[in-house]
Amino acid sequence: xxxxxxxxxxxxxxxxxxxxxxxxxxxxxxxxxxxxxxxxxxxxxxxxxxxxxxxxxxxxxxxxxxxxxxxxxxxxxxxxxxxxxxxxxxxxxxxxxxxxxxxxxxxxxxxxxxxxxxxxxxxxxxxxxxxxxxxxxxxxxxxxxxxxxxxxxxxxxxxxxxxxxxxxxxxxxxxxxxxxxxxxxxxxxxxxxxxxxxxxxxxxxxxxxxxxxxxxxxxxxxxxxxxxxxxxxxxxx
Numbered sequence: 001x002x003x004x005x006x007x008x009x010x011x012x013x014x015x016x017x018x019x020x021x022x023x024x025x026x027x028x029x030x031x032x033x034x035x036x037x038x039x040x041x042x043x044x045x046x047x048x049x050x051x052x053x054x055x056x057x058x059x060x061x062x063x064x065x066x067x068x069x070x071x072x073x074x075x076x077x078x079x080x081x082x083x084x085x086x087x088x089x090x091x092x093x094x095x096x097x098x099x100x101x102x103x104x105x106x107x108x109x110x111x112x113x114x115x116x117x118x119x120x121x122x123x124x125x126x127x128x129x130x131x132x133x134x135x136x137x138x139x140x141x142x143x144x145x146x147x148x149x150x151x152x153x154x155x156x157x158x159x160x161x162x163x164x165x166x167x168x169x170x171x172x173x174x175x176x177x178x179x180x181x182x183x184x185x186x187x188x189x190x191x192x193x194x195x196x197x198x199x200x201x202x203x204x205x206x207x208x209x210x211x212x213x214x215x216x217x218x219x220x221x222x223x224x225x226x227x228x229x230x231x232x233x234x235x236x237x
Contacts, residue, residue, distance in 0.1 A: 012117070013188075014109050017180040024049040026058075026105070027180040030112060031188060032156065036119045037148035038072070039200055040192045041156025042185055045082070045112070047105075057087045057098035058108060066155040072148060074125040075116050086111050121148065142213040149204055150218075153225040157196065160185050161232040168237065186236065193233045201226045 012033035019025040026047035032038025041064075048059045061080040065071075068078050075083040075090065083090040085097055086108055116124070122144035123129050123137075131137030164186055167176045179185070189196075205226070208219035 015184050029181045037145040038117045038152050040196050041152040042160050055100045070151045073116050073121045139213045146215050146218045150221050158229050165235050197230050
């Protein structure tokens with residue numbers, strides 16, 4: 001089954017939960033790969049398999065958008081839309097669309113992980129690929145990633161950890177509902193805590209200091225956000 005084929009490693013993993021009462025409803029968690037602006041973030045997607053699946057592709061929606069504030073990638077809209085030729089939501093080349101005989105949910109998950117959560121997402125924007133390797137491209141790349149880095153810290157790390165900590169402190173508060181991946185999230189952030197607070201913080205803050213394309217105020221935003229992240233991660237148990 002799919003559970004034995006999902007990508008699973010510390011740097012980047014994928015997890016699936018299927019609704020026990022409605023098997024056509026899935027939740028997917030993908031953790032951001034290292035050396036990308038999504039590093040160690042946790043991104044949750046809702047999936048609905050249509051009644052004529054697999055003749056039609058699944059419907060996939062990103063939940064991790066900061067309440068509609070953040071567009072994490074040219075292929076991930078702030079409304080949650082996921083643009084992939086495999087899903088029929090992005091115009092791709094011949095043979096890249098959904099094939100009822102051969103396409104699978106595993107392909108969808110791996111495509112999101114490998115084609116969207118990349119080191120230079122700005123070049124997923126149509127027409128920007130031509131600037132790759134140029135001064136203009138380098139500037140676009142760093143400025144785009146600067147926004148994604150702070151958003152990853154805020155909405156794909158801090159938001160999750162805050163919720164887990166609130167849940168732990170108020171165990172009997174029914175207002176804090178269980179999420180489909182709470183235990184996975186807890187384990188993930190405990191394992192990645194040292195990486196986030198040492199390796200990632202050092203790398204991103206150094207780049208913000210040294211890169212000529214760093215937007216004004218980017219370093220200060222990172223420092224402030226990492227301080228918040230450190231407080232919550234250290235409280236996580």
